[in-house]
Amino acid sequence: MSAALAVVRPGECHVWTARAVSVRSAAAPALLKLLDAGERARYEAFLRDDPRALYLTAHALLRELVGAELDRDPAELAFTAVCRHCTSGGHGKPRLPDSPLHLSLSHSGDRVAVALTYTGPVGVDVEQLTRPGEAPLMVLSAEERAAYDLLPEGERTRGFTRYWTRKEAVLKATGDGLSVDPALLTVSAPDAPAALLGWAEREQPHPPVRLYDVPVSGDCLVSVAVLGDDCRVVMHEVAYDGDGVLRRPRRTGA
Ligand SMILES: CC(C)(COP(=O)(O)OP(=O)(O)OC[C@H]1O[C@@H](n2cnc3c(N)ncnc32)[C@H](O)[C@@H]1OP(=O)(O)O)[C@@H](O)C(=O)NCCC(=O)NCCS
Known part of the structure; x- marks a missing residue:
């Protein structure tokens, strides 16, 4: 992948989405080579192909994009995870300790999303619209x-999903995840511009929460939250070809 595809400028938040690569496809081995031992162990532990494919694609994409952005070997990147609520390690918000780059990843249905920015802690959430139940x-x-x-009635699935992507993006940006009750947060109504309107039981949690909906094709919704200054969101829809190489993105501003 060309580094020119992944230049994140100050004041920007870039969000990439891609469809999951089948673990039985010829492309999968190329992606698997990028993962470290811990990621490969998690990949192997999934019992079903679909979550495996999502995990593989999300983590390979994160590595490729961060590697291109920082001009480093994607397979050599050593991510850590930081939990806000315990010290046991191995889980929580991912980060790259030796870099000012903030990152987040998400997976749902057959889609993965990765967000990168220098502005501040970031959380991205993708959700498929056709969720069962x-x-x-x-x-x-x-x-x-x-x-x-x-x-x-006909707008409720999309409406609920929009509430959910906004809330989860905020909770991932702060690193709380779902250990905080999402009902404590109030975000704007689905047809209104994305914004965090309130957070019960939290006075002044962190820098201002900037919330954005990200336009994406297909049956899913994406939101991204950044803690800090307002930024320009740049969206890329990318795809892996049969050899496991990322194709050039279609670029749209949010
Ligand atoms: C993180 C969480 C919000 C993810 O929700 P989800 O809709 O299932 O998953 P998404 O695909 O959107 O995001 C998953 C990614 O979020 C990231 N993540 C995990 N914990 C995170 C956190 N606390 N904050 C931000 N990002 C987190 C990881 O990169 C994860 O990817 P991976 O599982 O492939 O490594 C939710 O699973 C969660 O909060 N889990 C932890 C609950 C917790 O904190 N328990 C207490 C522990 S002491």
């Missing part, structure tokens, strides 16, 4: 639930 409405705050109940 009932929407877990208990994750909505009272204000969100009131707005959700007013949505026409």
Whole structure:
């Protein structure tokens, strides 16, 4: 992949999405070579092909993009994970200890997303619209639930999914993840510009939370949150070819 595909300038947040590469495809071995021993162990531990493919694609894509951005060998990058709520290690928000680059990854359905920025801690969330089962409405705050109940039936799946990507993006940016009840956060209504409107039980948690919806093709929604100054979001939809090489992105501003 050309480094020119991954220049993250100050004041920008770049978000890449890609469809998962089948673990049975000819491309998979090329992606697998990028993972470290710990990632390969997690990859092997999945019992089903679909989550394996998502995991493989997300972590290979993260490595390729960070490697290109920092001009480093993707396979040599040593990521760590930091948990806000315990010290046991091995889980939590991913980071690259020796770099000012902030990063986040997400996977859902057949889609993965990676976000990179120098502005501040970042959280990205991709969610497929066609999620089986009932929407877990208990994750909505009272204000969100009131707005959700007013949505026409046909807009509820998209509306709920938008609430969810926004909330999870914020919780991933702060590093809290789902150890914080998402119902404590109130984000703007699905048809309004993305914003964090309130966070019960948290006074002044961190730098300002900037929240953005990211336009993406297909049946999924993506939101990204950045802690710090407002930034320009740049979206790339990329695809792996049959040899496991990333194809040139289609680029759109958010
Ligand atoms: C992180 C979490 C929000 C992910 O939700 P999800 O919708 O299943 O997954 P996504 O695909 O959007 O994101 C997964 C990625 O988020 C990242 N991540 C994990 N924990 C994170 C955190 N606390 N903050 C930010 N990012 C996190 C990882 O890169 C993970 O990828 P991986 O599992 O392939 O390594 C959720 O699983 C979670 O919060 N888990 C931890 C709960 C917790 O903190 N328990 C207490 C531990 S002491």
